[in-house]
Amino acid sequence: MNGLQAYQRVNTQTSITDADPHKLIQLLYNGAIERINMAKARMQAKDYAGKGQLLNKAIEIIGGLRSFLDFEKGGELSTQLEALYDYMERSLLEASAKNDIAKLDEVQDLLRTVKDGWDGIRQDVVSGQAQQAAV
Numbered sequence: 001m002n003g004l005q006a007y008q009r010v011n012t013q014t015s016i017t018d019a020d021p022h023k024l025i026q027l028l029y030n031g032a033i034e035r036i037n038m039a040k041a042r043m044q045a046k047d048y049a050g051k052g053q054l055l056n057k058a059i060e061i062i063g064g065l066r067s068f069l070d071f072e073k074g075g076e077l078s079t080q081l082e083a084l085y086d087y088m089e090r091s092l093l094e095a096s097a098k099n100d101i102a103k104l105d106e107v108q109d110l111l112r113t114v115k116d117g118w119d120g121i122r123q124d125v126v127s128g129q130a131q132q133a134a135v
Contacts, residue, residue, distance in 0.1 A: 022122060025068060029115035032061040036092070036108050043099050055096045058107075059089050084110065 039054035066085045069078040088107045095103035 021068075022118075025065065025118060026115070026122075028061050028065050029111055029118065032058045032065070033108055033111050033115070035061065036104050036111075039096075040101055040104050043101060043104075048099075051099075052096055055092050059092050062088050062092075081114070084114070 035054045035058040039051045039058065042048075042051035042054060062085050066082060069082055071078045074081070088110060091103050091107050094100065095107070
C-alpha cells in the first residue's frame, strides 16, 4: 500500500469514527458514488474483474443505506427510498452484465439527487440533536 492509500484509509476510518448517524449516511452516499465512478474507469480500461468488485461494493453500500431506513418514522418516504435503492441495485447489476456506462451514470445521478436532499437537511438534524442534548 502506498502512502496516499494509507493516508486515505486512516482519514476514512477517522471520519467514520467521528461521524454522527447523519454524517455516516453522507459517507455511504459518497462511497457508493465514488465506487461507481471508479467502476466506470475500470470498465473503460477493460478491467472487468475490477469493475465487478467495485460495483459489488457499491451494491453493498446501497444495501447498507437500505438497512438504515426507519419505516415507522419515515413512512411513505422510507417505502419510496427502499424501492429506489432496489432499482439502483438492479440497475448496477444490469450495468455490470452489459458494461453499460449510461446505466452507471443514471444510478450515480439518482444517488447524487438523494444525497443532495440528505445534505440539505444536515443543519436541521444537527440543530435538533443539539436541542435534544440540552434537554
